Structure formats: C-alpha cells, structure tokens
Amino acid sequence: MSTIDPAQIATRAGARFERDVPLAPYTTLRLGGPATAMVTCTYTDSLVSVVRELDAAGVPLLVLAGGSNLVIADTGFDGVVVRVANPAVQIGGPADGTTDGTVVRAEAGAVWDEVVAATVSAGLGGLECLSGIPGSAGATPVQNVGAYGVEVGSVLRRVRLLDRRTGNVHWAQPGELSLGYRTSVLKHSDDALVLEVELDVTADGLSAPLRYRELASALGAAEGERAPVAQVRECVLKLRAGKGMVLDPADHDTWSAGSFFTNPIVPADRLPAVLSAIETRVGADIAVPRYPVAGSDAVKLSAGWLIERAGFHRGHPGTSAPARLSTKHTLALTNRGAAATTDLLDLARDVRAGVREAFGVTLEPEPVLVGCAF
Structure with a gap:
C-alpha cells in the first residue's frame, strides 16, 4: 500500500478508520477475506474528501455500501475499503424548486428498501415494485436495478456523481448513464462514484402500471392496471420471500x-x-x-x-x-x-x-x- 497514511486522511474527513477488517459480514453472501483497512463515511462531504485524497495518493480502493452485489475473494482486498454509509433520505422536500411531494432524494448509503418503505408510507407511488431488494440507494442506478416490471431507470430523475478522474462533483441526467438491462456506464468503471440519487414518484397513492404477470395475478388485477402502493409492496415482499429474495439471517x-x-x-x-x-x-x-x-x-x-x-x-x-x-x-x-x-x-x-x-x-x-x- 502507499506510504500515505489512510488513517490520517480519515481523521481529517471525520470518518472512522479500522485496520484488518473482515469483509464477509459486510456482504449478503457473507463471503470474502479481510481488507487491509476500512474507512466508514457517514456524511457525503466526508465520503468525497476521503475518496479524493486516497485516489490522489494512489491508494488501492474498494467502495462498498450494501454489499448485496459483491463476490469478494477469500484472500480479501489488499487496500482500503471505503464504506458508503451516508443514510439521509428526503421525501417531498425542495429539489430544483420542486415542492410538490413527487421527488425522493436519497444519499448513496441509504438502505434501498427503507427508501421504498418510506415512499409507500407517504402514499407515493413508483418504487413499490422494487421492494425487498437488498443493498444501497447508490447502487440502484449502477445496476439499473429492476424487478416485477419496473427498473430504476424508469423513475430516475438524476444522479449526483463524484468524477474520480477530476475530483469534480456534478449531477448527471439519466440519458448520460446509458442505462440498460442490469447495466449502465457506471457498472464496469471506477471513474465515477454515486453520491446521491433523485427519483420521481407519483402522489396519488397508486402503483406504477402493473407490467409483470406474476405480480398482477397475485393482486387479482389485469396487466397495466394500477393498485394501492401499500398493497403492491406487501405482495412483492411476499413473492420475493417465497423465492428467498428477502434478507433473513436465519434463512x-x-x-x-x-x-x-x-x-x-x-x-x-x-x-x-x-x-x-x-x-x-x-x-x-x-x-x-x-x-x-x-x-x-x-x-x-x-x-x-x-x-x-x-x-x-x-x-x-x-x-x-x-x-x-x-x-x-x-x-x-x-x-x-x-x-x-x-x-x-x-x-x-x-x-x-x-x-x-x-x-x-x-x-x-x-x-x-x-x-x-x-
């Protein structure tokens, strides 16, 4: 590893620093060896500062959030794991002058299903079919996460990114991300780090049109119909649980x-x-x-x-x-x-x-x- 001391970088940024950290507990597979060090960032400014400094110093770096889409070698990672743990979520607050309650803004470290649950509790529609998906909000545009006929790309308003080549922070529109089936320009490159996402939701309490036959059938609805968001979320969670796709430490x-x-x-x-x-x-x-x-x-x-x-x-x-x-x-x-x-x-x-x-x-x-x- 570089002679630069990551502990000092973490301290300056107000982040937590640890050495020789087992990575298995941070992944949903519960697999993977240790990291040489881990820096946990609970604030976006801290995350930006840490990644900028480590990149500038040439320190090998692995960004980790929910750990739901990672397979880590048994030998672990010889470098610094930067843990994305900025969890803030804002629903219906000001965003580019929008105050009508149809914008969700989630920092990258927010637990994705908690973001979905919060929108459903607020009677907002659009994310309910993505209930139960493990991982962080920041990972959703990277993978263009999708389930039951809905992809994040269909509700994505914009994404705040750290350009790791220049150190600049900027908002990117969905059209800049080349979103496709389980992919985007962000997926196979370390050039950009997601800091925050904004999502468009509806305020009428109804789901997105039901496009997935299994879900529509379970709800007793026709494809293309809309249903109350809480009902759809409950049904999606039940369907996913039946397939072992809702996290349960005992299962x-x-x-x-x-x-x-x-x-x-x-x-x-x-x-x-x-x-x-x-x-x-x-x-x-x-x-x-x-x-x-x-x-x-x-x-x-x-x-x-x-x-x-x-x-x-x-x-x-x-x-x-x-x-x-x-x-x-x-x-x-x-x-x-x-x-x-x-x-x-x-x-x-x-x-x-x-x-x-x-x-x-x-x-x-x-x-x-x-x-x-x-």
Missing part, C-alpha cells in the same frame, strides 16, 4: 447475491440455433420464455429457466455442499453457512458450463467480482 437461501446470472440476450441470428438446442433437450411442445429487447431484434431468455432445463435443480449439488443453488430459486447461488468464495465460484462454473453445453448460451454473472474470477 441460508437468502445468503446470496440475488440473481447470480443475468438473463441472456441472444442476437436474432443465433436464436434459431439456441431454440433448436432447447427443442432437442426438452421437446418441441415446451413454451420457451422469451422477451423482446427494446431497440433491438435480439431476444432475452430466462436464465433460471435455462438453468433448470440444463439439469440443475433447487439445492444443487446436494445437502452436503457448502455452496448450493437456493432451494427456492435456481438463479441464486447461496452460502449454506460454511462456504468459501472458491466454493461459490466452483458452483457458478458448473452451472455456466452445463447451460453452455446444453443450449450454446453462455451465462454472465451479475455481481461484481473482487479479486476473483470464474
């Missing part, structure tokens, strides 16, 4: 990074070969879930469906394995309590190879891999 099915693989997008020219392979494997009379990709002739397939049809079932590879597919949802890779990161990655390799062999489709990981690959 190892929730010791995961959520959906480990993204749904694969297959170009139109490759689709016939993939569908032929699927027909050979499962029969011609099986309906293959597929979804159009906006602005493209490509098709999105269901990763979970492909995993199951390739022969991987819930709980694979068995009860003695330290890392297994969730017993509730084959798209989640889980730590059963004694796993190492290597165990999880071995399982990921097994699943990816099986799907590729069966259907000619290569699944891509959704989480960020730190110090490891598969």
Whole structure:
C-alpha cells in the first residue's frame, strides 16, 4: 500500500478508520477475506474528501455500501475499503424548486428498501415494485436495478456523481448513464462514484402500471392496471420471500447475491440455433420464455429457466455442499453457512458450463467480482 497514511486522511474527513477488517459480514453472501483497512463515511462531504485524497495518493480502493452485489475473494482486498454509509433520505422536500411531494432524494448509503418503505408510507407511488431488494440507494442506478416490471431507470430523475478522474462533483441526467438491462456506464468503471440519487414518484397513492404477470395475478388485477402502493409492496415482499429474495439471517437461501446470472440476450441470428438446442433437450411442445429487447431484434431468455432445463435443480449439488443453488430459486447461488468464495465460484462454473453445453448460451454473472474470477 502507499506510504500515505489512510488513517490520517480519515481523521481529517471525520470518518472512522479500522485496520484488518473482515469483509464477509459486510456482504449478503457473507463471503470474502479481510481488507487491509476500512474507512466508514457517514456524511457525503466526508465520503468525497476521503475518496479524493486516497485516489490522489494512489491508494488501492474498494467502495462498498450494501454489499448485496459483491463476490469478494477469500484472500480479501489488499487496500482500503471505503464504506458508503451516508443514510439521509428526503421525501417531498425542495429539489430544483420542486415542492410538490413527487421527488425522493436519497444519499448513496441509504438502505434501498427503507427508501421504498418510506415512499409507500407517504402514499407515493413508483418504487413499490422494487421492494425487498437488498443493498444501497447508490447502487440502484449502477445496476439499473429492476424487478416485477419496473427498473430504476424508469423513475430516475438524476444522479449526483463524484468524477474520480477530476475530483469534480456534478449531477448527471439519466440519458448520460446509458442505462440498460442490469447495466449502465457506471457498472464496469471506477471513474465515477454515486453520491446521491433523485427519483420521481407519483402522489396519488397508486402503483406504477402493473407490467409483470406474476405480480398482477397475485393482486387479482389485469396487466397495466394500477393498485394501492401499500398493497403492491406487501405482495412483492411476499413473492420475493417465497423465492428467498428477502434478507433473513436465519434463512441460508437468502445468503446470496440475488440473481447470480443475468438473463441472456441472444442476437436474432443465433436464436434459431439456441431454440433448436432447447427443442432437442426438452421437446418441441415446451413454451420457451422469451422477451423482446427494446431497440433491438435480439431476444432475452430466462436464465433460471435455462438453468433448470440444463439439469440443475433447487439445492444443487446436494445437502452436503457448502455452496448450493437456493432451494427456492435456481438463479441464486447461496452460502449454506460454511462456504468459501472458491466454493461459490466452483458452483457458478458448473452451472455456466452445463447451460453452455446444453443450449450454446453462455451465462454472465451479475455481481461484481473482487479479486476473483470464474
């Protein structure tokens, strides 16, 4: 590590400094070795100051918030982990002259589900379908987080960023972020750090139009209808819990990074070969879930469906394995309590190879891999 003392940088910024910090407790997978040091920033100004100084000094740096989308190597991180813990949320307050109660402003370290819960409690609609998603508010535009027919990009007003190349802080519009399916320009680059997000919500107490069949059916509504936000949130949480997608320390099915693989997008020219392979494997009379990709002739397939049809079932590879597919949802890779990161990655390799062999489709990981690959 650099001869610069990160402890002094933390002290000047009013942040907390610790050495040799285990990282597993800070991730939803509960995996990963120690960091050389950790600086916890509970205020945005402190966060900006720390990151600027560490970057200027050339100190290896890992930014960590909710830890819900990270797979950290068993060897940990040889550098400083900057923990984003600025939690403030403002609902309906002034923002660019807006005082009509339709703007939510959340600092990057705010717990995302608490942001959603606060809007629902205030009778504001638009975020309810994103209930129960673990992690921080700052991570949502990075991943363009989505669930049950709603993506953050559809409600995102703007994002406040620290440009780590120049040290400048500025607001960016959604159009500058290249938001796509579970991705953005922020995802695969360390050039910018999210400090704050602003979201547009509605003040009529009704949800976004229901676009996800499973959710609409559970609510007894038609697709496209709107429903009371509290009712939708309750239903989404119940559906997610049934799939092991609501954090519960007592339930190892929730010791995961959520959906480990993204749904694969297959170009139109490759689709016939993939569908032929699927027909050979499962029969011609099986309906293959597929979804159009906006602005493209490509098709999105269901990763979970492909995993199951390739022969991987819930709980694979068995009860003695330290890392297994969730017993509730084959798209989640889980730590059963004694796993190492290597165990999880071995399982990921097994699943990816099986799907590729069966259907000619290569699944891509959704989480960020730190110090490891598969």
